[in-house]
Amino acid sequence: MHEEAIRKADVLIEALGYIRKFHNRFTVIKLGGSVMEDPETLRALLVDVVFMQTVGLRPVVVHGGGKAISAAMQKAGLQPTFVQGRRYTDEATLGIVSEVLIEGVNADIVRHINKYGGRAAALHPRTTSCLSGSRMTLAGEGGTPIDLGRVGEVADVDTMTIENLCLAGIVPVLPSLAVCREDEGLLNVNADTAAAAVARHLRAEKLVFLTDTPGILRDRNDPRSLIEGLTPEGCRELAGQGVIDKGMIPKVDACLESLEAGVRKVHIIDGRLPHALLLEIFTDRGIGTEIAKAGAIAKGRLPAATATVTATASAR
Numbered sequence: 001m002h003e004e005a006i007r008k009a010d011v012l013i014e015a016l017g018y019i020r021k022f023h024n025r026f027t028v029i030k031l032g033g034s035v036m037e038d039p040e041t042l043r044a045l046l047v048d049v050v051f052m053q054t055v056g057l058r059p060v061v062v063h064g065g066g067k068a069i070s071a072a073m074q075k076a077g078l079q080p081t082f083v084q085g086r087r088y089t090d091e092a093t094l095g096i097v098s099e100v101l102i103e104g105v106n107a108d109i110v111r112h113i114n115k116y117g118g119r120a121a122a123l124h125p126r127t128t129s130c131l132s133g134s135r136m137t138l139a140g141e142g143g144t145p146i147d148l149g150r151v152g153e154v155a156d157v158d159t160m161t162i163e164n165l166c167l168a169g170i171v172p173v174l175p176s177l178a179v180c181r182e183d184e185g186l187l188n189v190n191a192d193t194a195a196a197a198v199a200r201h202l203r204a205e206k207l208v209f210l211t212d213t214p215g216i217l218r219d220r221n222d223p224r225s226l227i228e229g230l231t232p233e234g235c236r237e238l239a240g241q242g243v244i245d246k247g248m249i250p251k252v253d254a255c256l257e258s259l260e261a262g263v264r265k266v267h268i269i270d271g272r273l274p275h276a277l278l279l280e281i282f283t284d285r286g287i288g289t290e291i292a293k294a295g296a297i298a299k300g301r302l303p304a305a306t307a308t309v310t311a312t313a314s315a316r
């Protein structure tokens with residue numbers, strides 16, 4: 001008779017261990033443009049963020065908005081061009097990027113968190129800019145440098161401002177824009193790269209990427225090929241085999257850099273699934289791909305043959 005109620009109590013008890021474990025720890029949550037298209041999906045995600053903040057975790061949101069930027073560019077008659085998952089950004093494109101990310105996406109996220117009973121602060125170049133960096137070039141074939149225009153990478157993060165807001169129970173929300181150290185202009189940063197930089201500088205417990213795929217798939221067209229546990233070596237292996245492609249390239253690069261710098265675990269999960277964040281962080285099974293150093297993945301979870309990729313869920 002009380003089965004349903006008891007099941008709910010069990011869920012709460014399961015969450016309790018994780019609430020204790022991650023109390024006062026930073027979790028950087030990267031919201032990809034692909035999960036922000038649908039208002040209902042965004043609502044469920046931001047309610048999860050409010051939950052995390054309310055139970056004493058320290059969530060920090062870093063967001064992109066790639067799809068909205070491309071749509072705005074096309075409306076303005078500009079053709080989006082990507083190289084290795086990064087957008088070529090001339091001055092006209094930069095204007096659109098900053099407008100869409102600051103006035104559109106960032107304002108929307110902050111408004112929603114406040115509406116759902118949390119408190120959020122917009123941290124961007126028109127309020128308080130917390131990211132600074134330099135222009136980046138990519139290596140093309142044979143190592144030839146590729147100039148991407150005003151695309152940057154983050155060199156420094158104002159962790160003090162972010163930490164103080166978290167301490168005050170406020171969720172910092174940052175778009176993937178940095179101030180250029182050389183000329184003080186704006187730089188368009190890939191949002192995965194920006195989130196990883198924030199996680200590294202905060203020495204976050206976790207970095208969670210919310211995207212439009214169940215996680216890292218062995219076969220991109222088959223959701224059943226989800227890889228649930230992966231080490232950095234496993235990531236490199238998959239990248240070498242060409243399994244990691246397009247928008248997944250900067251995500252995996254960001255994972256590797258973060259783990260190297262001391263972030264304990266990185267998760268790539270499907271943000272279209274209602275309450276994906278809670279399911280990944282507060283349940284034993286989790287839902288997406290967890291990436292961590294071999295020692296941090298639960299014993300016995302790695303298949304002996306490869307010792308790098310595991311198809312079973314690991315300890316969260």
Ligand SMILES: Nc1ncnc2c1ncn2[C@@H]1O[C@H](COP(=O)(O)OP(=O)(O)O)[C@@H](O)[C@H]1O
Binds near residue numbers: 210215249
């Ligand atoms: N091995 C892989 N597994 C899953 N997705 C992959 C893989 N390789 C490339 N992708 C692509 O990466 C995309 C996610 O990156 P991206 O489009 O940049 O999302 P976001 O806007 O959330 O950052 C997926 O939709 C998929 O098309």
Ligand SMILES: CC(=O)N[C@@H](CCC(=O)OP(=O)(O)O)C(=O)O
Binds near residue numbers: 032033086087189191
């Ligand atoms: C340099 C670069 O590529 N910047 C990205 C920033 C936004 C982003 O990364 O958004 P998603 O997370 O939705 O992909 C861009 O212009 O699309």
